[in-house]
Amino acid sequence: TQLLEQSPQFLSIQEGENLTVYCNSSSVFSSLQWYRQEPGEGPVLLVTVVTGGEVKKLKRLTFQFGDARKDSSLHITAAQPGDTGLYLCAGLARENTGNQFYFGTGTSLTVIP
């Protein structure tokens, strides 16, 4: 089983604060995606990281893929209420042959105005 653990599981912060979400595994992934999901909606793809050590920025969001491609982090600067949602990481296993993605356990973020 390709287990992806996210931490923290729940996070409630004030508007303007910074936060980091972690996605960790003992398995190597050829790529990893981050999604944000609002209640009752489907996950929306935020970014894909592929290369070990890669850093990608999307406005106030910074994504990093670990050097060994086993872990990733998402850092949000100056959080806004619109950032509220369920954040999910999903990894594509390196030896994957069946187009199977492994989802992390999820981080529920609430940004209080």
Add this chain to the structure above:
Amino acid sequence: DTEVTQTPKHLVMGMTNKKSLKCEQHMGHRAMYWYKQKAKKPPELMFVYSYEKLSINESVPSRFSPECPNSSLLNLHLHALQPEDSALYLCASSRASVRDPYYNEQFFGPGTRLTVL
């Protein structure tokens, strides 16, 4: 166009009913997925179709029956469901090339909220 559409948006059914969920994409993707999701939990993979053939079935009960009529359409037929099957059902698609990891980005539909009475 990175849109995956799902119908219906909401569905309420009794345990003896037969219904179907539909999913459509026009991105030329050749892998399509069904997931089940409970509130504030990650999606759980149910089925994967690759090039219109069922490639993964995650030990899903037979009361869920998937169908892929063509490369753009994916159905999930429901029969004799249980109340615990109530959940958000998500469809996703991706290119089916394992050589290029960017080709395997998944795009999700908005989901069907299913309630079984």
